[in-house]
Amino acid sequence: MTAERTTARSNGSAGAVALDLGEIEDASVGGKAFGLARLVAMGLPVPSAFVIRDARVGDHPADLDERHQALGAHAVAVRSSAKGEDGAEASFAGQYETVLNVSGVDELRRAIDLCVASASTERAQSYQVDVLGAAGARMNVVVQRMVDALAAGVVFTADPVSARRDLLVIDAVAGLGEALVSGEATPDSYAVAVDGGIVRRDLIGDSALLSDSQISQIAEQARRAAAHEGHPLDLEWAIDRSGALYWLQARPITTLPADLNEFDSVLPSPDDVLTISNVSEMMPGAVCPLTMSFTGWGIDYGLQHMQVSVGARKDIDPVWQVTASAYGHLFLNLSGNLTLAAGTLGSDADQTAQTICGRGVPELEDPTPMPFFRRLFNTFKLLRYCYQAPSVVEEFDEEVASFVLQPGPDAATTWTHLAGELTFFDRSMAVHIQSSALSGFFSATVENMVSRSANASTVAEQAEAVRLLAGASGVESAVMLEELDELIDHVAAHRGALAGFVGRAPEEALGWLRSDESLAGGLDRFLHRHGHRGYRELCVRDPSWGDDPTPLVQSMQAAVQARLRTGGRRDIRTQVVDTASLSRGLRWALPKAHNAIRRREHTKSLLVDVAHRFQVAFRHLGEQLAAEGLLPDADLVYFFTVGELDAFDGEPTPAGVEQALARRDALQYQQRLEFPEISVGLPQPLEPQVLEVADGVLQGRPASRGVVEGVVRVAHTLAEAADLAPGEILVTPITDIGWTPYFSLIGGLVTDLGSSVSHGAVIAREYGLPCVVNARQATGFLSTGDRVRLDGDCGTVTLLSAPVDA
DSSP, X not given: OOHHHHHHHHXXXXXXXXXXXXXXXXXXXXXXXXXXXXXXXXXXXXXXXXXXXXXXXXXXXXXXXXXXXXXXXXXXXXXXOOTTTTSSSOOOTTTSOEEEEEOSHHHHHHHHHHHHHGGGSHHHHHHHHHHHSSSOOOOXXXXXXXXXXXXXXXXXXXXXXXXXXXXXXXXXXXXXXXXXXXXXXXXXXXXXXXXXXXXXXXOXXXXXXXXXXXXXXXXXXXXXXXXXXXXXXXXEEEEETTSOEEEEEEEEOSSOOSOTTTTOOOOSSTTOEEEOTTHHHHSOSOOOHHHIIIIIXXXXXXXXXXHHHTTSSSSOOSSOSSEEXXXXXXXXXXXXXXXXXXXXXXXXXXXXHHHHHSSOOTTOOOOOOOOHHHHHHHHHHHHHHHHTHHHHHHHHHHHHHHOOOOOOSSHHHHHHHHHHHXXXXXXXXXXXXHHHHHHXXXXXXXXXXXXXXXXXXXXXXXXXXXXXXXXXXXXXXXXXXXXXXXXXXXXXXXXXXXXXXXXXXXXHHHHXXXXXXXXXXXXXXXXXXXXXXXXXXXXXXXXXXXXXXXXXXXXXXXXXXXXXXXXXXXOOOOOOOOGGGSOHXXXXXXXXXXXXXXXXXXXXXXXXXXXXXXXXXXXXXXXXXXXXXXXXXXXXXXXXXXXXXXXXXXXXXXXXXXXXXXXXXXXXXHTTOOOOSEEESSXXXXXXXXXXXXXXXXXXXXXXXXXXXXXXXXXXXXXXXXXXXXXXXXXXXXXXXXXXXGGGTOSEEEESSOOTTSHHHHHHXXXXXXXXXXXXXXXXXXXXXXXXXXXXXXXXXXXXXXXXXX
């Protein structure tokens, strides 16, 4: 600093001091000034400016005129930069005055005083108390050269609405950006992906305000700034009439949860093909970190265990190979599943896709096969692996019967015991996959015998294979349905059912059930046998029916209402197959396929039983941690991973607790995301798309035979399904066991995803309901109230009419 400047300051106020942006070293000058200084330090173009520290009304720096002249013959903007403003905790947006197009020294002084005085208004002081805990924020003022803006706006390096950090959002208006900030103007909006692709344009006028090159320039520089700061930023920018880009402000985004991509997988290959099919049936939607690390790894372990058992993989890799996670959602890695096809005979990419997705997947290519004799040897090992399933399951029944998770007197002891037993769930998954492999083998054999080809290639052949496989009796899921139907009949026969059960909130309806000894006994018997089941039953955070019967009761209310309205119910019916009319091969294979289906459903129930025991133990751990003051509430335990709990030794650190709280906030955003059925590389959330359906006909896969016409009820959640009326056709992305009570009510089922062995398909066949799976676009194309023809023989859903608005 020159001697002249030092002298000038000494003649002025001892309080107010002016600093160039390059002289700012910390955030004591307020968030706005500090943000500008950081942008300058990054080498980004920023209009010339200075800041007045500790500004007061009528008290200006002695060198104010000199600094104003140094900005050149341009109008300036005068903005607040108070303590706490534009910081990581709050923005103070609009609380203080901003004065634009200021010219001349006298006008500058008046603008500074106006800006400083705005900190003392009742509105601003109230906000200061709410956010900072006290009024009287120290005011600093930024004086900056105005940009003669052709266009201006803001850019968020993470989408503040969806919380996606991989999506940058630019808002732009013509002229100055103040109209945008104040809400007076509606902007053009552009969303830019990490690779620079413009994935969304929402334009106000007929043409875009920004060119693609300008969008790219803004996005590149904004992301560079965010990377430099280490956190997402909200920046203001302007493009002058010469086309030059300037940065006017930078502040942290204050409303973001944890990174939605925190637990994204590193794929074995960036071109791996992933799908939401199959895994979405077990756990639709996003899951908490504990479920991701516990159940997600268990699935990967079980599938890798199969590949290792048959010689297709050398050993189990601790890095996920067959499953993947993105945005908090679980996916199956189809390419990782092809390891089995590469190492054995008789399987290829198409068959793998048919088994998992219920259809071919063109993106999935056949893997490089192992040498022929190695595949031949592994094929014998695969057959042995499948045929050993009955004895493995029998042995595992005994292991489950004696398996106990014993809580300790404190959280640390409970975790020590729990951590030592985690591998039992991995083993449970491996047993279920081995049981499923035998079922898949015989089901594929039946399909191939029906079609006399590698896959059931025609719709008619697919439908015939489904009919034959549906002949299995004594399947555990069907037994559960029969017992549930008996319970619902019992409730419907009670003379007080309409007022006491149907017409109440689910919690009140449950209390009514409990008040009647006979009904309570029936409910208790059902829960004793099936209480470990429920919605998203492999998610450790979602309670089972036994732990919280409310969702079960809600679905029972709809079924009881239907009984009372129609006077009856749809019976479960297992169609008896006339084996005398079948070929010799089918007479041999079909009974074995039916036995394998029964065993698969049994091991699924065992798997869920084991998962439920861990769920109860994790819940108890959370309650202990909360009681010991280590967590603010018991639910937060689900937002740590297994590895983190192990590292904490059951005692989370304060920093870990803060991160867990942010993850819980993130889950709400992750739940809103939807994904394509098939993705190459890590899946990206879907943007809204215009659906194209030929002649109003959706083509899916036939899963249960029959034709029905009826009114559609689109339900993405169990809460939406509670509005089902008798005979309506349920259209949903996917179903799991939690949807079971509605099957005695509906007239047919359509799912976006799934195969002939999906839960919905199996239950639909047991009720004799027409069912089409893998319709892919059904929940987007159809709306509640539409009338459709559902053809379970051909796998089509035809829109007949849309509802007429009243």
